[in-house]
Amino acid sequence: MRFSHESAALLHGACLYRQEPDVHTTRPTSSARTSARLPSMVYGGPLTRERPQGQTPGTSQSSSLLRGREVRHRRHTLAVPDSDVTHVYGLPVTTLPRTMADCLLDLPCPDALVIADSLLRIAARPDRFHPGPERQRVRDLLREVSTRIEQASCRRRRLRARRLLPFLSPWAESPGESVLRLALLRAGAPEPVAQHPVQVRGKWYFPDLAWPALCLGVEFDGAVKYADPGTLYQEKLRQEHLAGTGWRLVRVSWNDLRGDDAALTTRLLQCLPPGTAFELTPRAWMR
Structure with missing residues (x-):
């Protein structure tokens, strides 16, 4: 048994x-049960209703509220060669390239x-002040991931x-930035540049996503970002x-990302300089 997917990541x-992601493991042979419900634990997160063991939805048996979600042990029947296995904290885990490939092949697009x-x-260890050296590391890793994806001929x-x-x-520094980029790409926006450097008054600023030719940037604002009272100022x-150099910055929160992609794109279009083009080509396959 090897840990894989979200567990390996x-x-x-x-x-x-x-x-609270599901626990994923791989095994070379199939079993009667491909998933099993794990004992409930209170970790935080939204309220969910806990059903007694064996109870089916819709029955009138008593239940209690827990913070968290139902977590399952998901067993994947996959032949994982020893070359795709490493050890982390003494546990057998799929290697980083294999983990990336498995997640891209099996998980919902945002995850x-x-x-x-x-x-x-x-793997790439990018440095926004000294970009460049990470490019070869990115190419090497993506080549390995691509090889594993091509070998997965039966994965849907x-x-x-x-x-x-x-x-x-x-260059994505948080899950919010990745999901924001996905929402914009899915809606059809031209591919943005992540962490584009802009120098103002001797200081460097790095919008999360930008279209430099349009001087348009998008910034993801998570709640943790403003934990420090001085951050808002x-x-x-x-x-x-x-703004003093002609840049327009659109701020996006988790609430915006939970809404319609079209609403987010409309906000971007409203910030475009007059007379500029922003061709939209929706990418429905990113669902």
């Missing part, structure tokens, strides 16, 4: 899109992109996984400095 140090971006960042999301590879970025100055 977590052990490698990657960020995940969802709290897959968040994990793949994060693992790519871990192989085409989507192959098409996602060019859109991965080691610094972000206000940052936006004013960028």
Whole structure:
């Protein structure tokens, strides 16, 4: 048994899109049960109703509320060669390239992109002030991942996984940034540049996503970002400095990402300089 998918990604140090992911393992032969419900634990997150063991939905038996979600042990029948297995904290885990490939092949698109971006960042170690050296590391890793995707001839999301590879970025610094990029790409926006450097008054600013030719940027604002009381003032100055050089910055939160992609795109279009073009080509396959 080897840990794989989200479980392997977590052990490698990657960020995940969802709290309390299922536990994924691989085994070379199939078993009667491909998944098993794990004991409920209170970790935080949204309220969910806990059913007594064996109770089916819709019955009137008593239940209790827990914070968290139902977590399952998911067993994947996959032949994983020894060359695709490493050990992390003494546990057998699929290697970083194999983990990326499995997530791209089997997980929903937001989960897959968040994990793949994060693992790519871990491997490439990009430095926004000294970009360049990470490019070869990115190419090498994506080549390995691509090889494993092509070998997965029976996996139903192989085409989507192959098409996602060019859109991965080691510059995403949080799950929110990855999901934001996915929402914009899915809605058809031209591919943005992540962490594009803009110099203002001797300082460097790096919008999360940008279209430099249009002087248009998008910034993801998570709740943790404003935990420091001084952050709000610094972000206000940052936006004013960028605006002084002709840049327009659109701020996006998790609430915006939970809504319609079209609404987010409309906000972007409203910030375009007059007379500029922003051709939209929706990418429905990113669902």
